[in-house]
Amino acid sequence: MDNEPNGRRLHHWIGKDRTADIAELADTIAAVGKLFNHDGVIVQLDPTGKLIQLNLAGLRAFIDQHICGVRLVALDNGWQWQRQYFTYQFEPRQRPNPMHWPPLDETEPDATVLDEIYWHELAPRLPRAQSFSPV
Numbered sequence: 678m679d680n681e682p683n684g685r686r687l688h689h690w691i692g693k694d695r696t697a698d699i700a701e702l703a704d705t706i707a708a709v710g711k712l713f714n715h716d717g718v719i720v721q722l723d724p725t726g727k728l729i730q731l732n733l734a735g736l737r738a739f740i741d742q743h744i745c746g747v748r749l750v751a752l753d754n755g756w757q758w759q760r761q762y763f764t765y766q767f768e769p770r771q772r773p774n775p776m777h778w779p780p781l782d783e784t785e786p787d788a789t790v791l792d793e794i795y796w797h798e799l800a801p802r803l804p805r806a807q808s809f810s811p812v
Contacts, residue, residue, distance in 0.1 A: 746762070
């Protein structure tokens with residue numbers, strides 16, 4: 678956690694509409710502009726000009742580096758407040774407890790969100806990597 682975004686894009690996970698939140702996070706990741714869709718595979722360009730396929734752990738690291746959430750936290754028993762920037766932890770999704778009603782809000786994206794973005798949501802939002810052959 679940090680007091681500055683350090684060049685990262687801000688994203689707010691609302692936690693009320695999972696589908697909309699996933700789409701918004703995927704849009705935010707795509708807007709960074711450093712990932713591409715190469716025949717349905719998420720890739721990035723390395724400094725030497727080669728395409729590097731991003732696996733799930735690589736996507737998580739990319740999100741940590743380029744995306745952050747923000748929240749207000751109380752200091753001094755609520756007499757002062759401060760913005761706090763944080764990276765998403767993508768913890769495993771907890772099973773719902775039928776004893777809790779209404780269900781608890783999802784305050785951050787979980788591991789299944791990361792999977793959904795990686796496998797289904799992100800690649801179609803990315804610019805395509807195309808091969809051009811010299812004529």
